[in-house]
Amino acid sequence: xxxxxxxxxxxxxxxxxxxxxxxxxxxxxxxxxxxxxxxxxxxxxxxxxxxxxxxxxxxxxxxxxxxxxxxxxxxxxxxxxxxxxxxxxxxxxxxxxxxxxxxxxxxxxxxxxxxxxxxxxxxxxxxxxxxxxxxxxxxxxxxxxxxxxxxxxxxxxxxxxxxxxxxxxxxxxxxxxxxxxxxxxxxxxxxxxxxxxxxxxxxxxxxxxxxxxxxxxxxxxxxxxxxxxxxxxxxxxxxxxxxxxxxxxxxxxxxxxxxxxxxxxxxxxxxxxxxxxxxxxxxxxxxxxxxxxxxxxxxxxxxxxxxxxxxxxxxxxxxxxxxxxxxxxxxxxxxxxxxxxxxxxxxxxxxxxxxxxxxxxxxxxxxxxxxxxxxxxxxxxxxxxxxxxxxxxxxxxxxxxxxxxxxxxxxxxxxxxxxxxxxxxxxxxxxxxxxxxxxxxxxxxxxxxxxxxxxxxxxxxxxxxxxxxxxxxxxxxxxxxxxxxxxxxxxxxxxxxxxxxxxxxxxxxxxxxxxxxxxxxxxxxxxxxxxxxxxxxxxxxxxxxxxxxxxxxxxxxxxxxxxxxxxxxxxxxxxxxxx
Amino acid sequence: xxxxxxxxxxxxxxxxxxxxxxxxxxxxxxxxxxxxxxxxxxxxxxxxxxxxxxxxxxxxxxxxxxxxxxxxxxxxxxx
Ligand code: SF4
Numbered sequence: 001x002x003x004x005x006x007x008x009x010x011x012x013x014x015x016x017x018x019x020x021x022x023x024x025x026x027x028x029x030x031x032x033x034x035x036x037x038x039x040x041x042x043x044x045x046x047x048x049x050x051x052x053x054x055x056x057x058x059x060x061x062x063x064x065x066x067x068x069x070x071x072x073x074x075x076x077x078x079x080x081x082x083x084x085x086x087x088x089x090x091x092x093x094x095x096x097x098x099x100x101x102x103x104x105x106x107x108x109x110x111x112x113x114x115x116x117x118x119x120x121x122x123x124x125x126x127x128x129x130x131x132x133x134x135x136x137x138x139x140x141x142x143x144x145x146x147x148x149x150x151x152x153x154x155x156x157x158x159x160x161x162x163x164x165x166x167x168x169x170x171x172x173x174x175x176x177x178x179x180x181x182x183x184x185x186x187x188x189x190x191x192x193x194x195x196x197x198x199x200x201x202x203x204x205x206x207x208x209x210x211x212x213x214x215x216x217x218x219x220x221x222x223x224x225x226x227x228x229x230x231x232x233x234x235x236x237x238x239x240x241x242x243x244x245x246x247x248x249x250x251x252x253x254x255x256x257x258x259x260x261x262x263x264x265x266x267x268x269x270x271x272x273x274x275x276x277x278x279x280x281x282x283x284x285x286x287x288x289x290x291x292x293x294x295x296x297x298x299x300x301x302x303x304x305x306x307x308x309x310x311x312x313x314x315x316x317x318x319x320x321x322x323x324x325x326x327x328x329x330x331x332x333x334x335x336x337x338x339x340x341x342x343x344x345x346x347x348x349x350x351x352x353x354x355x356x357x358x359x360x361x362x363x364x365x366x367x368x369x370x371x372x373x374x375x376x377x378x379x380x381x382x383x384x385x386x387x388x389x390x391x392x393x394x395x396x397x398x399x400x401x402x403x404x405x406x407x408x409x410x411x412x413x414x415x416x417x418x419x420x421x422x423x424x425x426x427x428x429x430x431x432x433x434x435x436x437x438x439x440x441x442x443x444x445x446x447x448x449x450x451x452x453x454x455x456x457x458x459x460x461x462x463x464x465x466x467x468x469x470x471x472x473x474x475x476x477x478x479x480x481x482x483x484x485x486x487x488x489x490x491x492x493x494x495x496x497x498x499x500x501x502x503x504x505x506x507x508x509x510x511x512x513x514x515x516x517x518x519x520x521x522x523x524x525x526x527x528x529x530x531x532x533x534x535x536x537x538x539x540x541x542x543x544x545x546x547x548x549x550x551x552x553x554x555x556x557x558x559x560x561x562x563x564x565x566x567x568x569x570x571x572x573x574x575x576x577x578x579x
Numbered sequence: 580x581x582x583x584x585x586x587x588x589x590x591x592x593x594x595x596x597x598x599x600x601x602x603x604x605x606x607x608x609x610x611x612x613x614x615x616x617x618x619x620x621x622x623x624x625x626x627x628x629x630x631x632x633x634x635x636x637x638x639x640x641x642x643x644x645x646x647x648x649x650x651x652x653x654x655x656x657x658x
Contacts, residue, residue, distance in 0.1 A: 234653065238589065238653070238654070254634055455628075455629065455656045456628055490658055
């Protein structure tokens, strides 16, 4: 029987609650967003005692559904002021689900500055003072927690940035090697965890796939069908395992949409050196622990992750994925993969969102604080200033929107205070619609229009024209809300879009697990409801249509090489949620 | 006439022998289509998913012009 675990940090008390009927068929993002809507005052201070940090495995997480090991993390975001859901892979979601924990709600706030570790096991819940584990980077913290609580335990943690309550701080989950790097990175959720006085959550159990399923035979068949869809689609069966997500670098660069030097061009001359092909070559040349085709959570059949080795074949950073190699690479004018991987490792260690960090560094470069392309200086800024939370470190740690204001920069690529990811909306207009309108602030994963705009997955809509982008983004935002709720990795979307048998098999797995009779339409309705819930929270927090816009420079500064601006009309943006 | 052929990811192997990286300058007669060009280099057409000329999507029957940058990709996606 699954339960909700509620942890009050004001009194260090943990209680298990029955799952109310209205939450029974919610999971992942649907559950984090609904709980926040129901329990968090929309106008509260994100770092105050009234905000709550909610963790929820997806509906299918902890079963043998392939690639379903995602953990949703939600709260009111200190970066955007909106509701936030960010999800990650790693090994913890399946353990929580296997312990029968449908949601973990962290609430209240301690009255002192001491950090604690929460240890969840089959025997119950324990609060342990963090002592000198506080202040540690996530790599050393992870090693010490494994030494103390056993290898293979799940570790959710924050680094020094989260402890310092920086807007850039993410929440890390560990991988099977025990390293951090699977981040619920976006929106400053690490700062919320820091504000609760929580340094880490240890989930101690060997269980991985122990969630009970009502109709195992039916489930097995549907899971087999879905696995077949994933293992026969060329993206999820070939390119992702061979080159990782960073295979996108060359495509997006060729399409003239790779934001370069703080979104001042759509092409980067050093792109090829930072892409998936270059990473595969380095893994081959350096050998050792280097590896492409790594699975970040058990049961993932796609395996898009990698382990980038250093010159001696030791682990430099795992993974370096597309968003990170772009944010810390092209966007900063850096084409040295070792510098990029080192910056990525520092982000993982200090507990920073790589996208927000790279975009903030780009804004600082624009302001002349350091030069574009200066990898060593960027490394120093993260390692010295941000890690130590010096005044300059705190400016970086507050994100691109605030750093832009501090330095008087107007080319600041943010929506609702959150930095744009690795696609310039002037050359991929569908993703611009998603950035502008998703309840999350600029977020590519919320409705990945790039698929049809550039990659020719799920049809084709010309990326340079405004026509068709609103419908594209709307449909993808709905489908994504569903995928995030089920606990599937977003990368299953490519077969979902191209193979008409894939979505029915997902719905069949849900029916087999919960004894429901959902149709595909019921599942889509669930996706719509998630968006309605999130929008209602944001409206009550004070957000209006005027917030669903891209920054002004994207409408006035043409982007090379296509020399286009973002020209989807405001009144069309306002129709995205007409459903 | 001279054009630039770019092949990425799994298609990289079909670039002219000795090519460094992912792009090579090649010489073709006027009137060559992308299909002709790819066939000349044994690029398996069923594996080509995305074709761009000068950063814009196009198809196999496009007739290549002097100085064009022709890029071919297999199915690629990510996030
Ligand atoms: S596809 Fe990649 S990110 Fe998704 S679960 Fe698998 S390894 Fe992790």
